[in-house]
């Protein structure tokens with residue numbers, strides 16, 4: 101079942117077209133990576149899905165209904181963002197209590213264990229927390245909400261590497277026991293590469309890639325070799341990027357299920373981060389990859 105459906109969604113802010121005909125479906129019980137360069141439109145997508153902004157045109161459905169001012173939909177949605185604001189005098193414990201009131205699946209024991217693991221002072225006024233502690237509060241609320249649709253818009257930017265690892269580990273462990281639909285928007289792609297089951301890559305307001313992560317990883321390679329031999333191999337395939345150094349050509353391709361033996365060409369695997377960089381850098385080329393539904397091991 102799909103939890104989210106966006107069809108031909110456009111969002112304009114005055115003269116700026118932030119989203120330009122976006123079509124996305126997010127499957128139930130899947131961890132999605134919502135990736136793209138600065139200003140690509142990721143936050144706008146998440147704001148529309150969580151009823152914080154309305155689309156200029158197109159169709160938006162979350163759990164089958166439009167999310168805007170729809171309490172039935174929004175009770176099942178948790179949106180955690182880096183710039184999250186809290187009332188001035190709120191202490192951490194107040195934010196956690198609010199989480200318990202807002203989210204039907206809230207797990208107070210889980211929240212308490214995360215507070216201890218992240219070392220967040222619950223009696224501290226939120227405005228006086230360090231940047232990392234503030235990020236930890238968002239992450240704790242996102243995890244303990246157990247919302248059927250949980251979106252994280254880079255809320256862990258303030259966390260140090262150890263705390264980020266803790267977040268990824270707790271997310272994966274909890275998700276394995278209680279699957280839900282998660283959207284992670286991040287620029288730390290290598291760090292979340294193993295978590296992501298489905299990739300949505302947005303560039304300049306358009307969806308470039310919407311594909312099962314495992315398939316994408318397995319079918320994306322960089323081929324290097326003599327220019328004419330590489331050109332013969334890549335003919336008719338979907339190119340993400342090419343660079344030429346003298347007589348040597350290096351092309352990153354997707355949709356390559358098998359590497360031919362004895363071709364005299366060199367095939368290198370491509371990480372998700374490399375793929376995103378190559379697909380979105382100015383001489384990268386848009387790709388269309390068949391969407392598939394993946395699940396964790």
Ligand SMILES: Nc1ncnc2c1ncn2[C@@H]1O[C@H](COP(=O)(O)OP(=O)(O)OP(=O)(O)O)[C@@H](O)[C@H]1O
Nearest residue numbers: 113116117118136137138139140141142143144145
């Ligand atoms: N309130 C606004 N008014 C005008 N333009 C806006 C507004 N919010 C976003 N934009 C523009 O819409 C585009 C998409 O912005 P958005 O915040 O969705 O990108 P993003 O992918 O989340 O970027 P980042 O990775 O930098 O957070 C950008 O060009 C941005 O400048």
